[in-house]
Structure formats: C-alpha cells, structure tokens
Amino acid sequence: MQTVHVHTTSHDYPIHIGAGILCDFSLFAPYIGKKIAIVTNETVAPLYLNQLTDLFKKNNIQYFTIILPDGEQYKNHDSLNQIYDALLTHHADRKTTLIALGGGVIGDMVGFAAATYQRGVPFIQIPTTLLSQVDSSVGGKTAINHPLGKNMIGAFYQPKLVMTDLNTLQTLPEKEFSAGMAEVIKYGLLGDLDFFVWIEQNIHEIMHQQPEKLTKIIAHCCQMKANIVAQDETEQGIRAHLNLGHTFGHAIETEMGYGNWLHGEAVAAGTVLACALSEQLGCLKNGDTARVAALFRAANLPDKPPKFPFNQWIAHMRHDKKVENGIMRFITLQKLGCAQISEISDMKLLDFLRNHNFSRF
Amino acid sequence: MQTVHVHTTSHDYPIHIGAGILCDFSLFAPYIGKKIAIVTNETVAPLYLNQLTDLFKKNNIQYFTIILPDGEQYKNHDSLNQIYDALLTHHADRKTTLIALGGGVIGDMVGFAAATYQRGVPFIQIPTTLLSQVDSSVGGKTAINHPLGKNMIGAFYQPKLVMTDLNTLQTLPEKEFSAGMAEVIKYGLLGDLDFFVWIEQNIHEIMHQQPEKLTKIIAHCCQMKANIVAQDETEQGIRAHLNLGHTFGHAIETEMGYGNWLHGEAVAAGTVLACALSEQLGCLKNGDTARVAALFRAANLPDKPPKFPFNQWIAHMRHDKKVENGIMRFITLQKLGCAQISEISDMKLLDFLRNHNFSRF
Incomplete structure (x- = not known):
C-alpha cells in the first residue's frame, strides 16, 4: 500500500x-x-x-x-x-x-x-x-x-x-479503464516528461493492470494534482493546466451527445488536438504530436476527433466555462511535460481546424 | 457611518x-x-x-x-x-x-x-x-x-x-423590529453586561429608531458575533452560546406553528425561560429573570411562553439539532452577561417546567 x-x-x-x-x-x-x-x-x-x-x-x-x-x-x-x-x-x-x-x-x-x-x-x-x-x-x-x-x-x-x-x-469495463488512462497520460504531458516516458515504456503492463504499476501511476497523478491544487485551491490560476485537452474534448462530447464518447476518449482526442495546436504555435517539435497520438492508441484510445463542421467547434467551445470576456483560452504545451495558457483568436482557430482537416493524426 | x-x-x-x-x-x-x-x-x-x-x-x-x-x-x-x-x-x-x-x-x-x-x-x-x-x-x-x-x-x-x-x-413592521430586538438583548445577556445595561437605559430611544443608537447596537452586536465566530467558524464550541433562548424558542415556534410567533418573539420567551432555568441552577440571582423579562416587555416582546403540555416541550426540544447522543444541552447564564453550556436531564427539565407552570414570569 x-x-x-x-x-x-x-x-x-x-x-x-x-x-x-x-x-x-x-x-x-x-x-x-x-x-x-x-x-x-x-x-x-x-x-x-x-x-x-x-x-x-x-x-x-x-x-x-x-x-x-x-x-x-x-x-x-x-x-x-x-x-x-x-x-x-x-x-x-x-x-x-x-x-x-x-x-x-x-x-x-x-x-x-x-x-x-x-x-x-x-x-x-x-x-x-x-x-x-x-x-x-x-x-x-x-x-x-x-x-x-x-x-x-x-x-x-x-x-x-x-x-x-x-x-x-x-x-471495470476495458473501455473505461482506457478512458482513465487518458487523464493519466495528460498528467505526464502537462507537467512531468519523465513520467510520460515511463508510461510509454510500461504501457503494456499498465494495460494489464499490473498492481505495482497501477499503484505508481495513481499515486503519481494524485501527488501531481495535489501539488497543483495546493497552489490554487479555488481554480484561479495554474490549476487551469489540468484542463489540457478539455476544451476540444468538451466540444467533442457535446457534438457527439454525452455518453457516446466517454469523457476520457474525448480528452484523448482533444489532447492530440491541443498538441497539434501547440506544434502550430511553434512550441512542440515536429513529431511530438505523433508520439502523443501513438501512446493514446497503445492505451486503446482515439487519437483523432470525429469530423464535424467548423462552426460547431466554435459554438461548443464558446460555451466552455473557461471563456471569459469573449477571449478564447486554451491549455497548450510549451514542450512535452510543460503546459501553458494560450489565447487564440477565432480566426486562428478556424485556420487550425481547417488546415488539419481533422484527419492529419 | x-x-x-x-x-x-x-x-x-x-x-x-x-x-x-x-x-x-x-x-x-x-x-x-x-x-x-x-x-x-x-x-x-x-x-x-x-x-x-x-x-x-x-x-x-x-x-x-x-x-x-x-x-x-x-x-x-x-x-x-x-x-x-x-x-x-x-x-x-x-x-x-x-x-x-x-x-x-x-x-x-x-x-x-x-x-x-x-x-x-x-x-x-x-x-x-x-x-x-x-x-x-x-x-x-x-x-x-x-x-x-x-x-x-x-x-x-x-x-x-x-x-x-x-x-x-x-x-419594517413594528412587530418585526421588536423581534430583532430580542436578538440584540440576547447579545448583552450572553456576553456583555455593560451593553445590556446600556440597552436598558436607552430602550426608549432605540424603540423610536434614533439613528445613532441603532448604529451602536447593530455595530456592537456584529462585532460581538464576529469575535465569537472568529473563535469557532464552523460551530463546534463557543458559538453555541449564540443559541441562548433558542432551544426553548424552537419548541415554542414548533408548537405554535411557524409564523404564528415570530422567531424573535419565541427567542424572547425562550430566553426568559433560560434565565429562570439558570436561576434554578443557582447561577442567576433572584430577580435577574424578572429584570430580563422587564426589558423584553419594554421592547414589546413576550416575556413568557404559551402554555402547552410537558411532553410536547420535551418532544420539540429533542428534535433540536443541538441534541447529541441523547444528551439535552442548554445555553444558560452563569451570571447576567456570561453564558455557559449546561447538560440537563429530562427529569430535571420536567420539574423545571412543572414548577414554573409557565406563568411565573
């Protein structure tokens, strides 16, 4: 224990x-x-x-x-x-x-x-x-x-x-175990590259629920979240990093109807989108997004969003609680293992979604 | 201001x-x-x-x-x-x-x-x-x-x-102003004899809503409550003193049907009962209860409870939130201006209510 x-x-x-x-x-x-x-x-x-x-x-x-x-x-x-x-x-x-x-x-x-x-x-x-x-x-x-x-x-x-x-x-149904893994991988991406690499190396044992590996990932995620929350108990600042992949993810959940995609599945696809956006911002290296997508696939998670119209993306994301005073804020990655908040204009977002045709990953 | x-x-x-x-x-x-x-x-x-x-x-x-x-x-x-x-x-x-x-x-x-x-x-x-x-x-x-x-x-x-x-x-209807005065007088009784005496001396101007007197009583009560709450924000200990008169008061409100007696009116009568109980415990001096009752009357408040059967009193008070592990706890007065918590058995309470025949005051 x-x-x-x-x-x-x-x-x-x-x-x-x-x-x-x-x-x-x-x-x-x-x-x-x-x-x-x-x-x-x-x-x-x-x-x-x-x-x-x-x-x-x-x-x-x-x-x-x-x-x-x-x-x-x-x-x-x-x-x-x-x-x-x-x-x-x-x-x-x-x-x-x-x-x-x-x-x-x-x-x-x-x-x-x-x-x-x-x-x-x-x-x-x-x-x-x-x-x-x-x-x-x-x-x-x-x-x-x-x-x-x-x-x-x-x-x-x-x-x-x-x-x-x-x-x-x-x-627990396998699908739901995978959905939980989306959040686990997210923790590595937003704040701990070593942990991300460790998950890559141990994904097979983790997916087979090897108890010591499970104990490690759960304890590590709880500790990471505890450190973040201790700095920001009522969610005014850095705690927002935990929402990596969630703005795109919520849009996917809303579009597909809640329950059709599990929250974790939507977060996985949303996180890949957030990585691609970070690449476009010049933060992530070429190939980083593909590496993240590969790990989600290994955890039996979707690595791309469903296709739906641009204006639906914008409409769903506008309803997200994180929109304040009309400015659209996204959690992106400065590099693998390090999150940041980026303010993105509607036009830039439209370009991003159009360029990728939702199918690049 | x-x-x-x-x-x-x-x-x-x-x-x-x-x-x-x-x-x-x-x-x-x-x-x-x-x-x-x-x-x-x-x-x-x-x-x-x-x-x-x-x-x-x-x-x-x-x-x-x-x-x-x-x-x-x-x-x-x-x-x-x-x-x-x-x-x-x-x-x-x-x-x-x-x-x-x-x-x-x-x-x-x-x-x-x-x-x-x-x-x-x-x-x-x-x-x-x-x-x-x-x-x-x-x-x-x-x-x-x-x-x-x-x-x-x-x-x-x-x-x-x-x-x-x-x-x-x-x-504000006069009846409701008086009901508020029940709580004001309560603050003097539970923690500040000087304030109680000042209210006695100024009750006429207060009842005529003289602005400086009103400012003083409101500020004083808020400050007293703030001091008590600062010591006990989530109501584990001393804050219970604020419930002086409230256990009897709740019983009166319940018996009469909510709304027939205003909360403050029930608290006034309940506080007189708590004083009489304190007298019986040997804490208050002879005459103290009568003095408290007189001030409530001057504020156009009832100074005695309605008559209802002993078993109803017990039943209503048992439902009070302050009952813990079957022990009946009352806020009583050590002396005028100083509250305490007393544990009273059902038998003692029955005697008390019977002896006073609800009409002594």
Whole structure:
C-alpha cells in the first residue's frame, strides 16, 4: 500500500492506494463516527457493497445504504434529494459520515451532499474507476448537473479520507479503464516528461493492470494534482493546466451527445488536438504530436476527433466555462511535460481546424 | 457611518452601517464585477429595488433582478432553483456578483445560491430587517429548508460586503423590529453586561429608531458575533452560546406553528425561560429573570411562553439539532452577561417546567 498526503486549507487527508485495502478496518477507523451512510449505485452495489457493510457490521458500526441509479443522467437534483431524504429519515446528524462508493458521478454527488447537509458533514471517498482514482480524489470539486448546464451547482469540499482499492478495477469495463488512462497520460504531458516516458515504456503492463504499476501511476497523478491544487485551491490560476485537452474534448462530447464518447476518449482526442495546436504555435517539435497520438492508441484510445463542421467547434467551445470576456483560452504545451495558457483568436482557430482537416493524426 | 471589519478563514469583509448608505456607489465599487444579479422578494422590491438599480444604471453596471415570493415557506429548493435558472439564463459566470436585498430568508437563500453556483461566486448582503442586520450579517450561515427539516441544506459561506442601511428599518413592521430586538438583548445577556445595561437605559430611544443608537447596537452586536465566530467558524464550541433562548424558542415556534410567533418573539420567551432555568441552577440571582423579562416587555416582546403540555416541550426540544447522543444541552447564564453550556436531564427539565407552570414570569 502507498499513501499520498493531501494538504488543503481546511485540513489534510490521506489517499491510501493498494490491492484489497477495502477489507482493512484500521484504515477507516480514525475517520468515522458512530453512524455511516454509504451511497453507491446499482452497478457497484452488487460488486462491493456487501464487502463494505460486512466490515462495518463486524466492527459494530451503525450504517445505512443509499443506492442510486447508475449514469451521468442521474447526476441531478433528484438523486441529490434522495440522499438528503435518506439522511433525514435516518436522523443523520453532523457527525454522520458519508461514504461515496463508486466512480466520478457518485463521488461528485455524495461530496456535494456532504458539503451541504447540515452545512457540512464528514465524507470518505472510495473511487472504483481509474478516472475517479486519479482525478476526483484530489481537488475537492463536488457538483451536480443542472438542466441548463453540466456541473453548474457545486462546492469545493474536501474528503477526510480516500480509499483506492486496485481490486475494484478488475470489474471495470476495458473501455473505461482506457478512458482513465487518458487523464493519466495528460498528467505526464502537462507537467512531468519523465513520467510520460515511463508510461510509454510500461504501457503494456499498465494495460494489464499490473498492481505495482497501477499503484505508481495513481499515486503519481494524485501527488501531481495535489501539488497543483495546493497552489490554487479555488481554480484561479495554474490549476487551469489540468484542463489540457478539455476544451476540444468538451466540444467533442457535446457534438457527439454525452455518453457516446466517454469523457476520457474525448480528452484523448482533444489532447492530440491541443498538441497539434501547440506544434502550430511553434512550441512542440515536429513529431511530438505523433508520439502523443501513438501512446493514446497503445492505451486503446482515439487519437483523432470525429469530423464535424467548423462552426460547431466554435459554438461548443464558446460555451466552455473557461471563456471569459469573449477571449478564447486554451491549455497548450510549451514542450512535452510543460503546459501553458494560450489565447487564440477565432480566426486562428478556424485556420487550425481547417488546415488539419481533422484527419492529419 | 460606522464599519465593522469581520475576519474569516477565507477572507475579511466590511459591514458598513449608516442611514442612506445604499445611495453611495463608492461603497459598492470595490466589491463588484461587470455583472450583478440582485435577488429580492415581492415585499422589498417595491420599496428599495429601484433605488439600487438606478444606482447601478447610473454607473454603467450590467445587472438583472430576481424577485421571489416573500416568506419562510418559500425558503426552499423551488426558490433556490429560480435563482439558478435566472443565473444560467443570463449567462452569469464565476465573476457575477449576487446581491441579497431583504431579510434573513433572502440572505440565507441567496448566500446558499452564491455558495453553490459554479462552486461559489461573490456575494453582497443588504439586510433590510433588524434581525438580519444584527444576526445574519456575520457567521456565514446560509441555508434552505427541506420538507423534513428547517435549514437542513446549507453551507458556511462569507459575503464580500454587508451594507446595512438604517433607512430600510423605517418600512419594517413594528412587530418585526421588536423581534430583532430580542436578538440584540440576547447579545448583552450572553456576553456583555455593560451593553445590556446600556440597552436598558436607552430602550426608549432605540424603540423610536434614533439613528445613532441603532448604529451602536447593530455595530456592537456584529462585532460581538464576529469575535465569537472568529473563535469557532464552523460551530463546534463557543458559538453555541449564540443559541441562548433558542432551544426553548424552537419548541415554542414548533408548537405554535411557524409564523404564528415570530422567531424573535419565541427567542424572547425562550430566553426568559433560560434565565429562570439558570436561576434554578443557582447561577442567576433572584430577580435577574424578572429584570430580563422587564426589558423584553419594554421592547414589546413576550416575556413568557404559551402554555402547552410537558411532553410536547420535551418532544420539540429533542428534535433540536443541538441534541447529541441523547444528551439535552442548554445555553444558560452563569451570571447576567456570561453564558455557559449546561447538560440537563429530562427529569430535571420536567420539574423545571412543572414548577414554573409557565406563568411565573
């Protein structure tokens, strides 16, 4: 087991990473009170809920469970209210601990419920997807969707503990494991060339879920994100680098309809576009983009975007939250392993998208 | 004009207190961006909204308004969602400033909307009732009600600025002014005997809204609350003293049906009960309770609770959030001007309520 310690302005918390750690009550013990609410979804419940409830039963911890439907389309006020209702019905008080057992959707929603129930209760995350293990464990971003926008309602709220059990990845669909790898590769690109090279060299073992390799990539990404977030907890500056590939990625997700391309797949294609844009800006060397695209392919990820009209690209990207005062800002690469913010005019972007015909990569 | 500076863990902010300050754009200027959303209710809008929008128009500040129905029964998710919808429809971004123009209900709801819209946007309070001026301006408590409990969904979130214009009190119903005075008197009792004595000596001028006296009481209460909250921002310890009279008060409100007794009226009667309990504990001197009751009467407030059965008292107080692990905790007085936490058994409480027959005061 490896542990990453995350420092935040409100408190510090550990991320424990290892195979089978969900059975180790001593890791939970310092962070739970007398009563626990476990929130999970219909997909994860049959796989891991019993394991957890058995653990609490054996240790005489009072608990109750809340099982929500699975999917991004349920990351809304109705599901949030199901959590509130259950908490109130079970007389949960300010010391009741909420546990989020599931992927990013469960983590985001339960985190927001914990942030807002009685103005804040303790919260433990058990992320069960690679994406949530590397991305949602650090940063304190919680949210639900609103009919008029994704993640529009939320709060910055930190967990007391994150338990990342590698065994939960064994039941994760391969497509989703790959989607998580898009974010892992992104971390190398935006801030650590050595890590990027290490992923290139070990991609085969990683894709076969070799436990030591998995522990290393998850711990490394969490540590990198923790360092970035520590400098910028409420996302005013450098934290924007984490959005590498996400502006193009969001446009792809919007155009294709959410759920048709996984977030990680869109981020992979979006990151290749961001690399190509960086090459055009004269930052990346010729061939760097092709090298990045090759690694995404090795992780069974798309290395180019679907084709759709220029004006759709512009329209979708304009809706991105990062647009401020009409200026379009992109995260690009100064060189492999080093991100920057670039301001790009509509005309330049149009040229870029046209020149590449979406098919160069 | 007087200014109280409030220090919080996230940032510091000023509370400006004075007559007519709502017309002074220079006080707003440092705290607003290019776009403002003003949220108010149907009662306050016809009185003060134009004054504010004229000010912003004259200074070329882009704004839009959201007018909600008036009343505690609208402090719910539907109203909150009206705010979210308007913000999204008007493309409010993370730099849009929310202004709460109204009493405690508007302040609590708009504060919660600001805490959660895009994970937090800037927020200015313009409290228009005495209660919200002395009580909601400090502490960062925001919330909405849930069908299963009052203030169950909320967050701790601080404003950037509080503008307390005494002129807004001129349109406040007398009954509500008195209700605000219950909290003012409470501050003297729980932490400052000199202030309590000063209120006794000046109660006539205060009730006639003499501006200098009003400025003093509002500034003094805000400063006292700021000192208490600074020691205990998330309500783990000493901040509980602010709940003097509130456990009995909540029981009265619940029994009578919310809205039949104003919160401040219930707190006045509840505070007299807390004093009598303190006398029985041997803390207050004989006659202290009568002295407190006399001041509440001078402020046109009830000095005794309505009569209702013992078991109802117990049942209502058990539902109070301050009950932890079945122990009933009350804020009592060590002496006038000094609060403490007392743990009281059900039997002792029953004796107390029976002995006083609710009519001794």
